[in-house]
Amino acid sequence: MAPLAGGKPRSFSMSGTRQKARLVVVADKERSELRHLKELPKDVEVVGIGTKFPQGSLDEVECMLLNSVGVSREEVREVFAQNSLPSLKWLHSNMAGLDVIKIPEIMDRDLTITNSKGTYSRSLAEYVLFSAKFFALQTPRLLNQKASARWEKFPVGELAGKTMGIIGFGDIGRATGVLAKAYGMRVLATRRNPELSRGDKAVDKIFCTADLELMVQECDYVVCSTPLVPSTKHIVNASVLSKMKRTAVFINVGRGQCVDERALCSALKSGAIMGAGLDVFETEPLPQDSELWGMPNVLISPHNADQVDGWLDNSIHLFVKNMSNYLEQGSEGLLNVVDIHRGY
Structure with a gap:
Protein backbone atom coordinates (compact mmCIF):
# COMPACT_ATOMS: atom_id res chain seq x y z
CA MET A 1 0.00 0.00 0.00
CA ALA A 2 1.49 3.38 -0.98
CA PRO A 3 2.26 5.89 1.79
CA LEU A 4 0.91 9.39 1.99
CA ALA A 5 3.07 12.46 1.90
CA GLY A 6 2.86 12.21 5.67
CA GLY A 7 3.91 8.57 5.67
CA LYS A 8 0.51 7.00 6.45
CA PRO A 9 -0.92 4.21 4.28
CA ARG A 10 -3.32 5.15 1.58
CA SER A 11 -4.62 3.59 -1.57
CA PHE A 12 -6.84 4.57 -4.42
CA SER A 13 -7.60 2.26 -7.29
CA MET A 14 -8.93 2.47 -10.80
CA SER A 15 -11.41 -0.38 -10.24
CA GLY A 16 -9.48 -2.66 -12.56
CA THR A 17 -10.25 -0.62 -15.67
CA ARG A 18 -8.21 1.96 -17.54
CA GLN A 19 -9.49 5.41 -16.60
CA LYS A 20 -8.78 8.91 -17.82
CA ALA A 21 -6.54 11.22 -15.82
CA ARG A 22 -6.03 14.97 -15.87
CA LEU A 23 -2.43 16.09 -15.56
CA VAL A 24 -0.72 19.42 -14.95
CA VAL A 25 2.99 19.78 -15.69
CA VAL A 26 4.79 22.38 -13.58
CA ALA A 27 7.84 23.15 -15.67
CA ASP A 28 9.69 25.55 -17.87
CA LYS A 29 7.62 24.83 -20.98
CA GLU A 30 10.69 25.26 -23.21
CA ARG A 31 12.51 22.27 -21.69
CA SER A 32 13.40 19.82 -24.47
CA GLU A 33 12.76 16.69 -22.39
CA LEU A 34 9.06 17.56 -22.26
CA ARG A 35 8.76 16.36 -25.86
CA HIS A 36 8.52 12.85 -24.43
CA LEU A 37 5.13 13.72 -22.94
CA LYS A 38 3.71 12.86 -26.35
CA GLU A 39 4.35 9.25 -25.32
CA LEU A 40 1.76 9.50 -22.54
CA PRO A 41 -1.25 7.18 -22.86
CA LYS A 42 -4.14 8.68 -24.83
CA ASP A 43 -6.25 8.53 -21.69
CA VAL A 44 -4.21 11.37 -20.17
CA GLU A 45 -5.41 14.93 -20.63
CA VAL A 46 -2.62 17.46 -20.14
CA VAL A 47 -4.44 20.46 -18.71
CA GLY A 48 -1.46 22.78 -18.82
CA ILE A 49 2.32 23.12 -18.90
CA GLY A 50 4.15 25.99 -17.23
CA THR A 51 4.31 27.77 -13.88
CA LYS A 52 1.30 30.08 -14.13
CA PHE A 53 -2.25 28.82 -14.54
CA PRO A 54 -5.61 30.68 -14.42
CA GLN A 55 -7.26 30.47 -11.02
CA GLY A 56 -9.61 27.51 -10.85
CA SER A 57 -8.27 25.91 -14.03
CA LEU A 58 -6.69 23.05 -12.09
CA ASP A 59 -9.69 22.10 -9.97
CA GLU A 60 -10.12 18.71 -11.67
CA VAL A 61 -6.42 17.87 -11.97
CA GLU A 62 -5.50 14.71 -10.08
CA CYS A 63 -1.87 14.25 -11.23
CA MET A 64 1.07 16.66 -11.22
CA LEU A 65 4.48 16.28 -12.83
CA LEU A 66 7.05 18.64 -11.35
CA ASN A 67 9.92 19.06 -13.80
CA SER A 68 12.00 21.16 -11.46
CA VAL A 69 14.98 22.10 -13.65
CA GLY A 70 14.54 25.81 -14.22
CA VAL A 71 11.67 26.05 -11.72
CA SER A 72 12.22 27.63 -8.31
CA ARG A 73 10.67 26.56 -5.05
CA GLU A 74 8.91 29.95 -4.96
CA GLU A 75 7.29 29.24 -8.34
CA VAL A 76 6.06 25.88 -7.08
CA ARG A 77 4.56 27.54 -4.03
CA GLU A 78 2.88 30.12 -6.26
CA VAL A 79 1.15 27.38 -8.26
CA PHE A 80 -0.44 26.10 -5.05
CA ALA A 81 -1.20 29.62 -3.84
CA GLN A 82 -3.14 30.43 -7.00
CA ASN A 83 -4.90 27.06 -7.30
CA SER A 84 -6.39 24.99 -4.49
CA LEU A 85 -6.02 21.76 -6.52
CA PRO A 86 -8.78 19.99 -4.57
CA SER A 87 -8.64 16.84 -6.73
CA LEU A 88 -4.87 16.34 -6.64
CA LYS A 89 -3.92 12.79 -5.59
CA TRP A 90 -0.46 12.11 -7.00
CA LEU A 91 2.65 14.26 -7.48
CA HIS A 92 5.72 13.02 -9.35
CA SER A 93 9.07 14.81 -9.15
CA ASN A 94 11.58 14.32 -11.95
CA MET A 95 14.41 14.63 -9.41
CA ALA A 96 15.63 12.02 -6.95
CA GLY A 97 16.06 14.56 -4.13
CA LEU A 98 12.93 15.98 -2.52
CA ASP A 99 14.31 19.42 -1.64
CA VAL A 100 12.19 21.45 -4.04
CA ILE A 101 8.91 19.89 -2.89
CA LYS A 102 9.54 20.00 0.87
CA ILE A 103 7.17 22.92 1.29
CA PRO A 104 4.05 23.16 3.48
CA GLU A 105 1.74 23.40 0.47
CA ILE A 106 2.77 19.84 -0.45
CA MET A 107 3.81 18.30 2.86
CA ASP A 108 0.48 19.12 4.51
CA ARG A 109 -1.54 17.50 1.72
CA ASP A 110 -2.98 14.01 1.45
CA LEU A 111 -0.85 13.01 -1.55
CA THR A 112 1.02 10.04 -2.91
CA ILE A 113 4.45 11.28 -3.96
CA THR A 114 6.90 9.58 -6.30
CA ASN A 115 10.35 10.57 -7.51
CA SER A 116 12.89 9.60 -10.17
CA LYS A 117 15.37 7.68 -8.07
CA GLY A 118 17.33 5.14 -10.07
CA THR A 119 17.52 7.45 -13.07
CA TYR A 120 20.73 9.08 -11.83
CA SER A 301 32.56 19.42 -9.70
CA PRO A 302 29.60 21.87 -9.78
CA HIS A 303 26.83 19.45 -8.71
CA ASN A 304 26.66 18.01 -12.21
CA ALA A 305 27.95 14.45 -11.80
CA ASP A 306 24.53 13.08 -12.72
CA GLN A 307 23.89 15.43 -15.64
CA VAL A 308 24.93 12.99 -18.34
CA ASP A 309 23.52 12.90 -21.86
CA GLY A 310 19.81 12.11 -21.68
CA TRP A 311 19.55 12.39 -17.90
CA LEU A 312 16.29 14.34 -17.97
CA ASP A 313 14.90 12.38 -20.92
CA ASN A 314 15.20 9.25 -18.79
CA SER A 315 13.31 10.90 -15.94
CA ILE A 316 10.36 11.68 -18.23
CA HIS A 317 10.39 8.14 -19.60
CA LEU A 318 10.07 6.92 -16.02
CA PHE A 319 7.11 9.25 -15.45
CA VAL A 320 5.37 8.01 -18.60
CA LYS A 321 5.74 4.44 -17.37
CA ASN A 322 4.43 5.44 -13.96
CA MET A 323 1.42 7.13 -15.53
CA SER A 324 0.53 3.91 -17.39
CA ASN A 325 0.80 2.03 -14.09
CA TYR A 326 -1.41 4.64 -12.40
CA LEU A 327 -4.12 4.37 -15.03
CA GLU A 328 -4.22 0.61 -14.78
CA GLN A 329 -3.62 -0.01 -11.05
CA GLY A 330 -4.07 3.26 -9.21
CA SER A 331 -1.57 4.21 -6.52
CA GLU A 332 -0.65 0.59 -5.84
CA GLY A 333 1.03 0.37 -9.25
CA LEU A 334 3.25 3.41 -8.78
CA LEU A 335 7.04 3.08 -8.74
CA ASN A 336 9.33 5.03 -6.39
CA VAL A 337 6.78 6.03 -3.77
CA VAL A 338 8.50 8.18 -1.13
CA ASP A 339 7.75 9.59 2.30
CA ILE A 340 8.42 13.30 2.02
CA HIS A 341 8.77 13.73 5.78
CA ARG A 342 11.47 11.10 6.03
CA GLY A 343 13.10 12.53 2.91
CA TYR A 344 13.29 9.30 0.91
Whole structure:
Protein backbone atom coordinates (compact mmCIF):
# COMPACT_ATOMS: atom_id res chain seq x y z
CA MET A 1 0.00 0.00 0.00
CA ALA A 2 1.49 3.38 -0.98
CA PRO A 3 2.26 5.89 1.79
CA LEU A 4 0.91 9.39 1.99
CA ALA A 5 3.07 12.46 1.90
CA GLY A 6 2.86 12.21 5.67
CA GLY A 7 3.91 8.57 5.67
CA LYS A 8 0.51 7.00 6.45
CA PRO A 9 -0.92 4.21 4.28
CA ARG A 10 -3.32 5.15 1.58
CA SER A 11 -4.62 3.59 -1.57
CA PHE A 12 -6.84 4.57 -4.42
CA SER A 13 -7.60 2.26 -7.29
CA MET A 14 -8.93 2.47 -10.80
CA SER A 15 -11.41 -0.38 -10.24
CA GLY A 16 -9.48 -2.66 -12.56
CA THR A 17 -10.25 -0.62 -15.67
CA ARG A 18 -8.21 1.96 -17.54
CA GLN A 19 -9.49 5.41 -16.60
CA LYS A 20 -8.78 8.91 -17.82
CA ALA A 21 -6.54 11.22 -15.82
CA ARG A 22 -6.03 14.97 -15.87
CA LEU A 23 -2.43 16.09 -15.56
CA VAL A 24 -0.72 19.42 -14.95
CA VAL A 25 2.99 19.78 -15.69
CA VAL A 26 4.79 22.38 -13.58
CA ALA A 27 7.84 23.15 -15.67
CA ASP A 28 9.69 25.55 -17.87
CA LYS A 29 7.62 24.83 -20.98
CA GLU A 30 10.69 25.26 -23.21
CA ARG A 31 12.51 22.27 -21.69
CA SER A 32 13.40 19.82 -24.47
CA GLU A 33 12.76 16.69 -22.39
CA LEU A 34 9.06 17.56 -22.26
CA ARG A 35 8.76 16.36 -25.86
CA HIS A 36 8.52 12.85 -24.43
CA LEU A 37 5.13 13.72 -22.94
CA LYS A 38 3.71 12.86 -26.35
CA GLU A 39 4.35 9.25 -25.32
CA LEU A 40 1.76 9.50 -22.54
CA PRO A 41 -1.25 7.18 -22.86
CA LYS A 42 -4.14 8.68 -24.83
CA ASP A 43 -6.25 8.53 -21.69
CA VAL A 44 -4.21 11.37 -20.17
CA GLU A 45 -5.41 14.93 -20.63
CA VAL A 46 -2.62 17.46 -20.14
CA VAL A 47 -4.44 20.46 -18.71
CA GLY A 48 -1.46 22.78 -18.82
CA ILE A 49 2.32 23.12 -18.90
CA GLY A 50 4.15 25.99 -17.23
CA THR A 51 4.31 27.77 -13.88
CA LYS A 52 1.30 30.08 -14.13
CA PHE A 53 -2.25 28.82 -14.54
CA PRO A 54 -5.61 30.68 -14.42
CA GLN A 55 -7.26 30.47 -11.02
CA GLY A 56 -9.61 27.51 -10.85
CA SER A 57 -8.27 25.91 -14.03
CA LEU A 58 -6.69 23.05 -12.09
CA ASP A 59 -9.69 22.10 -9.97
CA GLU A 60 -10.12 18.71 -11.67
CA VAL A 61 -6.42 17.87 -11.97
CA GLU A 62 -5.50 14.71 -10.08
CA CYS A 63 -1.87 14.25 -11.23
CA MET A 64 1.07 16.66 -11.22
CA LEU A 65 4.48 16.28 -12.83
CA LEU A 66 7.05 18.64 -11.35
CA ASN A 67 9.92 19.06 -13.80
CA SER A 68 12.00 21.16 -11.46
CA VAL A 69 14.98 22.10 -13.65
CA GLY A 70 14.54 25.81 -14.22
CA VAL A 71 11.67 26.05 -11.72
CA SER A 72 12.22 27.63 -8.31
CA ARG A 73 10.67 26.56 -5.05
CA GLU A 74 8.91 29.95 -4.96
CA GLU A 75 7.29 29.24 -8.34
CA VAL A 76 6.06 25.88 -7.08
CA ARG A 77 4.56 27.54 -4.03
CA GLU A 78 2.88 30.12 -6.26
CA VAL A 79 1.15 27.38 -8.26
CA PHE A 80 -0.44 26.10 -5.05
CA ALA A 81 -1.20 29.62 -3.84
CA GLN A 82 -3.14 30.43 -7.00
CA ASN A 83 -4.90 27.06 -7.30
CA SER A 84 -6.39 24.99 -4.49
CA LEU A 85 -6.02 21.76 -6.52
CA PRO A 86 -8.78 19.99 -4.57
CA SER A 87 -8.64 16.84 -6.73
CA LEU A 88 -4.87 16.34 -6.64
CA LYS A 89 -3.92 12.79 -5.59
CA TRP A 90 -0.46 12.11 -7.00
CA LEU A 91 2.65 14.26 -7.48
CA HIS A 92 5.72 13.02 -9.35
CA SER A 93 9.07 14.81 -9.15
CA ASN A 94 11.58 14.32 -11.95
CA MET A 95 14.41 14.63 -9.41
CA ALA A 96 15.63 12.02 -6.95
CA GLY A 97 16.06 14.56 -4.13
CA LEU A 98 12.93 15.98 -2.52
CA ASP A 99 14.31 19.42 -1.64
CA VAL A 100 12.19 21.45 -4.04
CA ILE A 101 8.91 19.89 -2.89
CA LYS A 102 9.54 20.00 0.87
CA ILE A 103 7.17 22.92 1.29
CA PRO A 104 4.05 23.16 3.48
CA GLU A 105 1.74 23.40 0.47
CA ILE A 106 2.77 19.84 -0.45
CA MET A 107 3.81 18.30 2.86
CA ASP A 108 0.48 19.12 4.51
CA ARG A 109 -1.54 17.50 1.72
CA ASP A 110 -2.98 14.01 1.45
CA LEU A 111 -0.85 13.01 -1.55
CA THR A 112 1.02 10.04 -2.91
CA ILE A 113 4.45 11.28 -3.96
CA THR A 114 6.90 9.58 -6.30
CA ASN A 115 10.35 10.57 -7.51
CA SER A 116 12.89 9.60 -10.17
CA LYS A 117 15.37 7.68 -8.07
CA GLY A 118 17.33 5.14 -10.07
CA THR A 119 17.52 7.45 -13.07
CA TYR A 120 20.73 9.08 -11.83
CA SER A 121 22.33 6.35 -9.72
CA ARG A 122 24.67 4.84 -12.30
CA SER A 123 26.26 8.15 -13.27
CA LEU A 124 26.83 9.08 -9.63
CA ALA A 125 28.37 5.67 -8.95
CA GLU A 126 30.74 6.22 -11.88
CA TYR A 127 31.71 9.60 -10.42
CA VAL A 128 32.54 7.96 -7.11
CA LEU A 129 34.84 5.40 -8.72
CA PHE A 130 36.42 8.11 -10.89
CA SER A 131 37.11 10.17 -7.76
CA ALA A 132 38.64 7.17 -6.04
CA LYS A 133 40.90 6.45 -9.01
CA PHE A 134 41.74 10.15 -9.32
CA PHE A 135 43.47 9.98 -5.94
CA ALA A 136 44.82 6.44 -6.34
CA LEU A 137 46.74 7.62 -9.41
CA GLN A 138 47.86 10.81 -7.63
CA THR A 139 46.34 12.79 -10.48
CA PRO A 140 47.21 16.23 -9.04
CA ARG A 141 50.88 15.19 -9.15
CA LEU A 142 50.49 13.93 -12.71
CA LEU A 143 48.97 17.25 -13.77
CA ASN A 144 51.77 19.20 -12.09
CA GLN A 145 54.42 17.11 -13.85
CA LYS A 146 52.68 17.60 -17.18
CA ALA A 147 52.49 21.36 -16.65
CA SER A 148 56.24 21.50 -16.03
CA ALA A 149 57.11 18.93 -18.73
CA ARG A 150 58.73 16.75 -16.07
CA TRP A 151 59.09 12.97 -16.63
CA GLU A 152 59.30 11.44 -13.18
CA LYS A 153 58.09 7.96 -12.35
CA PHE A 154 56.43 7.20 -9.03
CA PRO A 155 54.29 4.37 -7.61
CA VAL A 156 50.50 4.66 -7.94
CA GLY A 157 47.66 2.86 -6.23
CA GLU A 158 44.92 0.55 -7.42
CA LEU A 159 41.39 0.12 -6.16
CA ALA A 160 41.33 -3.67 -6.04
CA GLY A 161 41.66 -4.87 -2.49
CA LYS A 162 40.83 -1.47 -0.98
CA THR A 163 37.81 -0.84 1.25
CA MET A 164 35.01 1.57 0.35
CA GLY A 165 32.52 2.63 3.02
CA ILE A 166 29.17 4.03 1.87
CA ILE A 167 27.08 6.25 4.12
CA GLY A 168 23.48 5.59 3.08
CA PHE A 169 22.93 2.36 1.16
CA GLY A 170 19.90 3.42 -0.84
CA ASP A 171 19.65 3.43 -4.61
CA ILE A 172 22.79 5.53 -5.23
CA GLY A 173 24.73 3.79 -2.50
CA ARG A 174 23.92 0.35 -3.81
CA ALA A 175 24.80 1.31 -7.41
CA THR A 176 28.14 2.50 -6.06
CA GLY A 177 28.62 -0.77 -4.21
CA VAL A 178 27.96 -2.80 -7.35
CA LEU A 179 30.56 -0.83 -9.30
CA ALA A 180 33.10 -0.95 -6.46
CA LYS A 181 32.73 -4.73 -6.29
CA ALA A 182 33.43 -4.88 -10.03
CA TYR A 183 36.75 -3.16 -9.27
CA GLY A 184 37.54 -5.83 -6.69
CA MET A 185 36.93 -3.62 -3.68
CA ARG A 186 35.59 -4.58 -0.27
CA VAL A 187 32.34 -2.70 0.37
CA LEU A 188 30.97 -1.58 3.74
CA ALA A 189 27.86 0.53 4.25
CA THR A 190 25.63 2.16 6.84
CA ARG A 191 21.87 2.03 6.75
CA ARG A 192 19.10 2.99 9.18
CA ASN A 193 17.70 -0.52 8.85
CA PRO A 194 20.61 -2.89 8.13
CA GLU A 195 18.22 -5.83 7.77
CA LEU A 196 17.10 -4.42 4.41
CA SER A 197 20.54 -5.24 2.97
CA ARG A 198 21.30 -8.54 4.68
CA GLY A 199 22.42 -11.01 2.02
CA ASP A 200 22.95 -8.29 -0.61
CA LYS A 201 25.98 -9.24 -2.70
CA ALA A 202 26.77 -5.57 -3.36
CA VAL A 203 27.95 -5.11 0.23
CA ASP A 204 30.28 -7.16 2.41
CA LYS A 205 29.27 -5.73 5.77
CA ILE A 206 26.37 -3.51 6.77
CA PHE A 207 26.41 -1.22 9.83
CA CYS A 208 23.61 0.65 11.52
CA THR A 209 23.90 4.42 11.15
CA ALA A 210 24.92 4.82 14.79
CA ASP A 211 28.08 2.82 14.06
CA LEU A 212 29.34 5.18 11.35
CA GLU A 213 32.55 5.99 13.27
CA LEU A 214 33.34 2.29 13.56
CA MET A 215 32.87 1.80 9.83
CA VAL A 216 35.07 4.66 8.64
CA GLN A 217 38.04 3.36 10.61
CA GLU A 218 38.23 0.43 8.17
CA CYS A 219 37.87 2.47 4.98
CA ASP A 220 40.24 3.72 2.32
CA TYR A 221 37.38 5.63 0.68
CA VAL A 222 34.32 7.00 2.47
CA VAL A 223 31.33 7.90 0.29
CA CYS A 224 28.36 9.99 1.38
CA SER A 225 25.22 9.18 -0.62
CA THR A 226 22.56 9.74 2.01
CA PRO A 227 19.62 12.10 1.51
CA LEU A 228 19.39 15.24 3.65
CA VAL A 229 16.98 14.83 6.55
CA PRO A 230 17.29 16.29 10.07
CA SER A 231 19.17 13.21 11.32
CA THR A 232 21.75 13.36 8.49
CA LYS A 233 22.63 17.08 8.67
CA HIS A 234 26.39 17.15 9.38
CA ILE A 235 26.40 13.37 9.77
CA VAL A 236 30.01 13.65 8.57
CA ASN A 237 31.48 15.88 11.25
CA ALA A 238 34.84 16.48 12.94
CA SER A 239 34.46 13.36 15.05
CA VAL A 240 33.79 11.12 12.04
CA LEU A 241 36.64 12.67 10.05
CA SER A 242 39.03 12.15 12.97
CA LYS A 243 38.32 8.41 12.88
CA MET A 244 39.27 8.08 9.20
CA LYS A 245 42.69 6.92 8.07
CA ARG A 246 45.18 9.67 7.18
CA THR A 247 45.43 7.99 3.76
CA ALA A 248 41.64 7.96 3.26
CA VAL A 249 39.61 9.93 0.72
CA PHE A 250 36.14 11.36 1.35
CA ILE A 251 33.67 11.54 -1.59
CA ASN A 252 30.28 13.28 -1.47
CA VAL A 253 27.51 12.69 -4.02
CA GLY A 254 24.65 13.02 -1.53
CA ARG A 255 23.87 16.47 -0.17
CA GLY A 256 26.34 19.17 0.84
CA GLN A 257 24.68 19.82 4.19
CA CYS A 258 25.30 16.22 5.25
CA VAL A 259 28.91 17.32 5.81
CA ASP A 260 30.31 19.86 8.23
CA GLU A 261 32.30 21.68 5.56
CA ARG A 262 34.37 23.65 8.06
CA ALA A 263 35.47 20.42 9.73
CA LEU A 264 36.21 18.90 6.32
CA CYS A 265 38.41 21.85 5.34
CA SER A 266 40.30 21.53 8.61
CA ALA A 267 40.87 17.80 8.06
CA LEU A 268 42.10 18.39 4.51
CA LYS A 269 44.48 21.19 5.51
CA SER A 270 45.94 19.31 8.46
CA GLY A 271 46.45 16.09 6.56
CA ALA A 272 44.01 14.21 8.79
CA ILE A 273 42.65 12.74 5.53
CA MET A 274 44.35 12.59 2.15
CA GLY A 275 41.76 14.18 -0.10
CA ALA A 276 38.15 14.74 -1.09
CA GLY A 277 36.03 14.44 -4.22
CA LEU A 278 33.04 16.75 -3.93
CA ASP A 279 30.05 17.17 -6.24
CA VAL A 280 27.83 18.85 -3.62
CA PHE A 281 28.42 21.60 -1.08
CA GLU A 282 26.81 23.27 1.91
CA THR A 283 26.31 26.44 -0.13
CA GLU A 284 25.75 26.25 -3.89
CA PRO A 285 27.16 27.71 -6.01
CA LEU A 286 30.33 27.20 -3.99
CA PRO A 287 31.39 30.73 -2.88
CA GLN A 288 34.48 32.07 -4.58
CA ASP A 289 36.11 32.65 -1.21
CA SER A 290 35.73 29.01 -0.14
CA GLU A 291 39.01 27.46 0.97
CA LEU A 292 38.14 24.35 -1.05
CA TRP A 293 38.92 26.07 -4.37
CA GLY A 294 42.59 26.46 -3.51
CA MET A 295 43.22 23.01 -2.10
CA PRO A 296 45.26 20.75 -4.38
CA ASN A 297 43.91 17.65 -2.65
CA VAL A 298 40.27 18.41 -3.52
CA LEU A 299 38.39 17.43 -6.67
CA ILE A 300 35.47 19.81 -7.29
CA SER A 301 32.56 19.42 -9.70
CA PRO A 302 29.60 21.87 -9.78
CA HIS A 303 26.83 19.45 -8.71
CA ASN A 304 26.66 18.01 -12.21
CA ALA A 305 27.95 14.45 -11.80
CA ASP A 306 24.53 13.08 -12.72
CA GLN A 307 23.89 15.43 -15.64
CA VAL A 308 24.93 12.99 -18.34
CA ASP A 309 23.52 12.90 -21.86
CA GLY A 310 19.81 12.11 -21.68
CA TRP A 311 19.55 12.39 -17.90
CA LEU A 312 16.29 14.34 -17.97
CA ASP A 313 14.90 12.38 -20.92
CA ASN A 314 15.20 9.25 -18.79
CA SER A 315 13.31 10.90 -15.94
CA ILE A 316 10.36 11.68 -18.23
CA HIS A 317 10.39 8.14 -19.60
CA LEU A 318 10.07 6.92 -16.02
CA PHE A 319 7.11 9.25 -15.45
CA VAL A 320 5.37 8.01 -18.60
CA LYS A 321 5.74 4.44 -17.37
CA ASN A 322 4.43 5.44 -13.96
CA MET A 323 1.42 7.13 -15.53
CA SER A 324 0.53 3.91 -17.39
CA ASN A 325 0.80 2.03 -14.09
CA TYR A 326 -1.41 4.64 -12.40
CA LEU A 327 -4.12 4.37 -15.03
CA GLU A 328 -4.22 0.61 -14.78
CA GLN A 329 -3.62 -0.01 -11.05
CA GLY A 330 -4.07 3.26 -9.21
CA SER A 331 -1.57 4.21 -6.52
CA GLU A 332 -0.65 0.59 -5.84
CA GLY A 333 1.03 0.37 -9.25
CA LEU A 334 3.25 3.41 -8.78
CA LEU A 335 7.04 3.08 -8.74
CA ASN A 336 9.33 5.03 -6.39
CA VAL A 337 6.78 6.03 -3.77
CA VAL A 338 8.50 8.18 -1.13
CA ASP A 339 7.75 9.59 2.30
CA ILE A 340 8.42 13.30 2.02
CA HIS A 341 8.77 13.73 5.78
CA ARG A 342 11.47 11.10 6.03
CA GLY A 343 13.10 12.53 2.91
CA TYR A 344 13.29 9.30 0.91
